[in-house]
Amino acid sequence: MPSHPTLRHRADADRLLRGLARPPEKAAPWLLGKLLVRRGGRHPVAARIVETEAYLGEGDPAAHVFRGRTPRNAPLFGPPGTVYVYFVYGMHHCLNIAVDREGVPGCVLIRAAEVLGGADGRDTLIGRGPGRLCRVLGLDTRLSGRHLFDPDSPLTLQDGPRPRAVGVAPRVGITKAAERLLRFFDEDSPAVSRR
DNA sequence: GCGACGATACTA
DNA sequence: AGTATCGTCGCT
Numbered sequence: 653m654p655s656h657p658t659l660r661h662r663a664d665a666d667r668l669l670r671g672l673a674r675p676p677e678k679a680a681p682w683l684l685g686k687l688l689v690r691r692g693g694r695h696p697v698a699a700r701i702v703e704t705e706a707y708l709g710e711g712d713p714a715a716h717v718f719r720g721r722t723p724r725n726a727p728l729f730g731p732p733g734t735v736y737v738y739f740v741y742g743m744h745h746c747l748n749i750a751v752d753r754e755g756v757p758g759c760v761l762i763r764a765a766e767v768l769g770g771a772d773g774r775d776t777l778i779g780r781g782p783g784r785l786c787r788v789l790g791l792d793t794r795l796s797g798r799h800l801f802d803p804d805s806p807l808t809l810q811d812g813p814r815p816r817a818v819g820v821a822p823r824v825g826i827t828k829a830a831e832r833l834l835r836f837f838d839e840d841s842p843a844v845s846r847r
Numbered sequence: 848g849c850g851a852c853g854a855t856a857c858t859a
Numbered sequence: 860a861g862t863a864t865c866g867t868c869g870c871t
Contacts, residue, residue, distance in 0.1 A: 705854070707854075714854070715854085716854075719868085719869085722867075722868070723867090724866085724867060724868085738854085738866085738867090739865075739866055739867090740853055740854070740855060740865090740866085741852095741853060741855050741856085741863080741864070741865080742853095742863070742864030742865035742866075743855075743856090743863065743864055743865080744855050744856080746854060746855085748854085761854060763854090780856095781855065781856060782854070782855075783855050783856065784855090784856075793866090823854070824854075824855090825853085825854055825855065825856095826853095826854055827853095845856095
């Protein structure tokens with residue numbers, strides 16, 4: 653077992669990468685409970701993921717890559733753990749994580765997370781909805797294309813407490829393939845979109 | 848170069 | 860239902 657901190661972090665990243673290196677419909681529920689850690693500000697901010705959606709790649713009419721690769725969606729073709737952030741409706745950013753294998757553009761949209769406030773964890777802020785989550789974590793398109801486990805990454809992933817129960821529902825806000833149950837959420841979280 | 852539209856979220 | 864608000868992409 654590695655005892656040096658750097659080696660241990662490396663081992664943690666490898667384990668998380670194995671979770672991400674699977675098809676979106678597997679990786680999306682697996683991501684529930686994991687912690688997004690935002691660095692770059694005065695203090696790191698951690699947010700516990702409580703709601704995700706799977707986007708299946710070129711065969712999924714609701715996916716950004718449905719009509720093929722473009723400069724914007726290119727990060728989705730990167731290795732698992734690559735960050736894809738896009739801008740919608742002239743005001744919101746949405747965070748995605750590329751999953752599966754490099755060259756296979758499946759991804760997971762992070763729809764909600766509980767931002768852990770003070771050291772005591774008492775004042776829990778919620779980022780309900782992908783737009784608000786990005787606003788609360790200060791994420792924008794400058795992060796798109798970066799990788800969660802790069803040494804100096806401003807956004808990383810850590811292990812966290814798994815949910816007691818996982819709910820399944822249709823994806824939010826799409827018109828195509830709207831019936832598919834590809835949205836996953838922590839049933840106990842108040843931060844989940846209410847729809 | 849142009850225009851339609853979107854993986855949003857709030858208010859009424 | 861209405862709306863704020865703009866980057867992206869397909870098409871001309």
